[in-house]
Every structure is written in C-alpha cells, then in structure tokens.
Amino acid sequence: MANQKSPKRTFKGMSYREVQRTNSENRRKLKKESQQGLKHNGFKNVGWDKVIELYQKIEELLAQSKFENMSLEELFLEADRIGNKYLDSEELSESQQQLAQEVAEIGELIDQQFPDTEIEIIDYSQKTQQKKRNQKNYRTTKL
Numbered sequence: 594m595a596n597q598k599s600p601k602r603t604f605k606g607m608s609y610r611e612v613q614r615t616n617s618e619n620r621r622k623l624k625k626e627s628q629q630g631l632k633h634n635g636f637k638n639v640g641w642d643k644v645i646e647l648y649q650k651i652e653e654l655l656a657q658s659k660f661e662n663m664s665l666e667e668l669f670l671e672a673d674r675i676g677n678k679y680l681d682s683e684e685l686s687e688s689q690q691q692l693a694q695e696v697a698e699i700g701e702l703i704d705q706q707f708p709d710t711e712i713e714i715i716d717y718s719q720k721t722q723q724k725k726r727n728q729k730n731y732r733t734t735k736l
Contacts, residue, residue: 604645612644619651627654 604612616638620628631654636647660668677685713733 602641604641604648609641609644612648613638616644616647616651619648619655623651623654624658627658 602609607615620631623631631647631650636650637643638647660671663671677688680688716732716734
C-alpha cells in the first residue's frame with residue numbers, strides 16, 4: 594500500500610500554523626478581561642476545530658471593541674455605511690436627497706433661532722511680513 598496524503602486543509606486561505614499565529618497575534622490586541630474570558634470558556638489554539646472557533650470568537654470580540662471606542666458621530670457614520678450596502682443606486686440617491694433636504698431644514702431652524710448679527714470683514718489689502726514663504730496672513734475685523 595502506498596501512503597496517500599489527504600489534501601492540505603486550509604481556513605480562509607491560511608494553513609493550520611498560520612491560523613494559530615493569527616489567533617495569537619489578534620488575542621494580544623484584546624483587553625485582559627476578554628483574554629481571560631476566552632480561556633475561561635475553553636477556547637484553545639490547538640486542533641483544527643478549536644483553532645477555527647477561537648479565530649471566529651476573536652474576530653467577533655475585536656469587532657465589538659472597535660465599536661466601543663467610537664464616538665456617537667462615528668457610530669452613525671458606520672451604521673450609514675453598513676446600511677448603504679443594502680440599497681440599490683436609486684434608493685441610495687433618494688435617501689441622500691432626503692437627508693440633504695432634512696439637513697437644510699435643520700440649518701434654517703438653527704439660523705432662525707441663533708441669528709448671526711456680527712459682520713466679519715477680511716482685509717486682503719494690507720500686506721504683513723510673511724513668516725513662511727507660501728503662507729499668507731489675513732486679519733479679520735468685526736463691525
């Protein structure tokens with residue numbers, strides 16, 4: 594009988610050792626509590642099935658921690674980006690037009706409630722000594 598090797602197994606184009614190495618590197622990026630939680634819940638970096646489970650769990654935890662550090666504005670932008678993936682071009686353009694209209698209406702309300710009564714004039718005629726070669730200095734005056 595001839596020794597026949599089974600086809601080489603891969604996960605997302607990575608060999609067993611590469612997945613283990615990726616798990617180790619990504620695990621170091623997690624907070625200590627998350628690392629201890631993985632250990633406590635029995636996730637190990639040995640054996641194909643366990644390595645793949647650990648890889649998926651680490652990816653999930655990294656995605657969660659990414660959102661924890663985001664500001665509210667960044668979260669809204671991320672949600673908008675994700676939502677736009679599911680719209681076709683017509684729906685996307687309609688959504689953007691509606692958003693632009695709402696932003697304009699909000700801008701008008703803000704202008705009504707907080708009118709800008711000060712007038713600013715920028716005087717470009719006076720030349721001042723330039724500190725840097727390509728940098729211009731401008732003075733603003735309020736009336």
